[in-house]
Amino acid sequence: xxxxxxxxxxxxxxxxxxxxxxxxxxxxxxxxxxxxxxxxxxxxxxxxxxxxxxxxxxxxxxxxxxxxxxxxxxxxxxxxxxxxxxxxxxxxxxxxxxxxxxxxxxxxxxxxxxxxxxxxxxxxxxxxxxxxxxxxxxxxxxxxxxxxxxxxxxxxxxxxxxxxxxxxxxxxxxxxxxxxxxxxxxxxxxxxxxxxxxxxxxxxxx
Ligand SMILES: [Ca+2]
Ligand SMILES: [Ca+2]
Ligand SMILES: [Ca+2]
Numbered sequence: 001x002x003x004x005x006x007x008x009x010x011x012x013x014x015x016x017x018x019x020x021x022x023x024x025x026x027x028x029x030x031x032x033x034x035x036x037x038x039x040x041x042x043x044x045x046x047x048x049x050x051x052x053x054x055x056x057x058x059x060x061x062x063x064x065x066x067x068x069x070x071x072x073x074x075x076x077x078x079x080x081x082x083x084x085x086x087x088x089x090x091x092x093x094x095x096x097x098x099x100x101x102x103x104x105x106x107x108x109x110x111x112x113x114x115x116x117x118x119x120x121x122x123x124x125x126x127x128x129x130x131x132x133x134x135x136x137x138x139x140x141x142x143x144x145x146x147x148x149x150x151x152x153x154x155x156x157x158x159x160x161x162x163x164x165x166x167x168x169x170x171x172x173x174x175x176x177x178x179x180x181x182x183x184x185x186x187x188x189x190x191x192x193x194x195x196x197x198x199x200x201x202x203x204x205x206x
Contacts, residue, residue, distance in 0.1 A: 006036040024177045030069035030170030032115075033111075034136070035079075035101055041136075051087075069168045076165040080156040083173045091145035091175035096155065098139045099169035104136060108161030112141055117156055119143040123156070136169075145175055157182075 030055055034041040064070040068081055095117065096112065104110055110122040120141040130175060 022177050024091045024175045025085050025087070026169060026175070026187060027083040027153075027173040029081060029083050029172070030066050030099075031064060032099075032170045032172075034099070034169055035070050035072075037070075041099075042186075057154055069170060070165050072165065075167050077159045078149060078157060079168075080154055082200065083153050083155055083171065083172070084151060085153060085173055087145065087148045087150040087151075087175055091148075091177060093176040094143055094145045094148045095172075095174045095176060096141045097172040097174070098137075098141075098169075099138065100137055101167045101169070102135045102158075103137065103155075104164065105166075105167035106161060106164050108159055108164055110162070111156075111158040113154075113156040113158060114143065114147050115149060116156070117143075118145050119147070148173070148175060175203055 032041075033039055068075050068079060069154070082163075093112075095112065097114075104124045107124050109124055111118050112120045122137075122139060123135075125135055142167060153173060155173065
């Protein structure tokens, strides 16, 4: 009986811990409101309103408090910024989410770096993506949590060309939880415990 309870508790704890797996810590740079002030973030399209002219976008660029974000054309070519996060060593994986506009649209690409280490590439947009419309891109890069400092981290986007203006809505650095006991592994343990408990009850009643 004691063993059954132990296995039941272990299963429950395992399920609990796997449910908590996910984002352990996060650091946001920018304000996730597309570009400008309180824009609606339609997928693949710049924020609300008509965007028929370069100046429309320019007019929406009310300076936000975060340097480099929501501005045009303050941001161009290679850029770096700092993001602080607490990395206690519990995470195994990290992610960097970026929402950019009008980036890599001149046949160029960017190397995405965390503390000087490359974690991915931003490819040039296709010819079908015109300069004026469909160039808002939501990008995610996954890499080892070991690359993330406990404290200040430098995020860099390194242009392999020149003359490319672009804008950044936000950059989110996240530390992702280790899934020590994935749900599929925890569930049988929990069910075994439940079944055992049921059997023990039946035994007692007979
Ligand atoms: Ca804003
Ligand atoms: Ca551009
Ligand atoms: Ca924004």
